[in-house]
Amino acid sequence: MTAQLNLPNVKDQVSAAEWQTRVDLAACYRLIALHGWDDLIFTHISAKVPGTEDFLINPYGMMFHEITASSLIKVDLAGKKLMESQYEINPAGYTVHSAVHEVRPDANCVLHTHTAAGVAVAAQKCGLLPLSQQSLFVLSSLAYHDYEGVFLRADEKPRLQADLGDKHFYILRNHGLVTAGGSVADTFLMMFIFQRACEIQVMAQSGGGELVHIPQGVLDGAMQMMAGVMRTPVGMGGALPWPALLRKLDAQMPGYDQ
Numbered sequence: 001m002t003a004q005l006n007l008p009n010v011k012d013q014v015s016a017a018e019w020q021t022r023v024d025l026a027a028c029y030r031l032i033a034l035h036g037w038d039d040l041i042f043t044h045i046s047a048k049v050p051g052t053e054d055f056l057i058n059p060y061g062m063m064f065h066e067i068t069a070s071s072l073i074k075v076d077l078a079g080k081k082l083m084e085s086q087y088e089i090n091p092a093g094y095t096v097h098s099a100v101h102e103v104r105p106d107a108n109c110v111l112h113t114h115t116a117a118g119v120a121v122a123a124q125k126c127g128l129l130p131l132s133q134q135s136l137f138v139l140s141s142l143a144y145h146d147y148e149g150v151f152l153r154a155d156e157k158p159r160l161q162a163d164l165g166d167k168h169f170y171i172l173r174n175h176g177l178v179t180a181g182g183s184v185a186d187t188f189l190m191m192f193i194f195q196r197a198c199e200i201q202v203m204a205q206s207g208g209g210e211l212v213h214i215p216q217g218v219l220d221g222a223m224q225m226m227a228g229v230m231r232t233p234v235g236m237g238g239a240l241p242w243p244a245l246l247r248k249l250d251a252q253m254p255g256y257d258q
Helices: 016-034 091-103 115-122 133-141 152-165 185-204 216-220 222-229 242-252
Strands: 044-048 055-057 073-074 109-114 142-145 169-172 176-181
Touching: 016 044, 016 055, 016 109, 016 185, 016 242, 044 091, 044 152, 055 091, 055 242, 091 109, 091 152, 091 176, 109 185, 115 176, 133 185, 133 222, 142 152, 152 242, 176 185, 185 242, 216 222
Parallel strands: 142 169
Antiparallel strands: 044 055, 044 109, 055 073, 109 176, 169 176
16 A cells, blocks of 8 residues: 555644645646646645645655645745654755745745746747747746756745746746746646647747747737636636536546545
């Protein structure tokens, strides 16, 4: 029997609000695995515990398809575990996520990936190009951070924070993608759109033909268009597809809510 199946259920040890966040975050991990965007155990998603500065993150050593609500590790901004767990946390993951949570109270969830398409675009000097409808939503709130090596040094955090500013989509050059949103659902949807924009760019470039860029006037109206499509004037509208995504998980990868 695998180790994660023996982990105790912590539902009775946390508030109802924290438990719901745990369930949503575990679902997000499994959705990343379901879409093939995981990188063994080496990327990470965090979500703030409601009403606190603490956050939840994956146990370092578990695959994303194994993550459950109870297995998530609760840490404070200093990286101290606040509940007993046989697992530790990824030190690079702590550096990235604590950096964002420290300065962005609106970022209740932070999602980081190392997908092939994402890293490919992150390695291009031009960054993300305005080539697709997906890209225009990303470009409306996109920041870049230059590569300094694996995120292990605390002294990089101020530079990362300064580069990210108030944006919601981040390209970590030569490294990967990050999204930060007000909810787990919003943050997953942002990554879905970000990932698709990168895939389209790499495919379009591989064709070798001249590329057509979206005009700046259209890019300038991206936020209004997004609000219309998502049927919400605020946030990313992740709540719209989230119930359907959970139904898909229940059918294909159940058990995240344990």
